[in-house]
Amino acid sequence: VAIVTNLRFPGGNASSTLDEIRTFQSKGLQVALIHCPVTRDIARTISDRYLPYADLILDWPRLSSLRARTLIVRHPAVVVAEPFRRIVDRLHADHAFVVVNNSEKRADGRRVYDVAEMVAVSRQIDAGTLQFCPISPLMRAELTDYMGRTGDPLALPALDWTPTLDPDSYLQAPKPAFGTPVIIGRHGRDGAEKWH
16 A cells, blocks of 8 residues: 655544554555655655654656555645656556545635546556545535536545544543543644634
């Protein structure tokens, strides 16, 4: 399995990628991790979260050719970025999956990427099969809307792409006491769309 993504993303994309790596390795699969940044992160370093997997990482300029049974490309902004465009003709797989884990537009309407461009670049991957895998009903609706507007059929799986969480790896002993206030929730980046 080869995973191509921006290893500078420190949040949810990293969590999902790392969980997938652990799952694949636990099943005895070989994993390669190709770092392919987006332009806005060009000055940032690879997230420390990937340090335990440094031996799996190959930086995109060093990729001469990649042959994998399964290729996973995470994040549409990675697909449309210049580094990915430079390596797309070096990617060969039996099965390729483009994980659509980000909306085409921000909550304020600004464009993050163009779906048509993401589709066109993805189709340059030399793969026996290519699927576009939304992570939620909202992402699926964006892809379905694109197909309706353009008449361009995309191969979508029946189910959304979900994290490969191993709940046992998150078990912790109960705390003997809680301080106040007790807060239950999730961490998210500080985008206005996440904090109404």
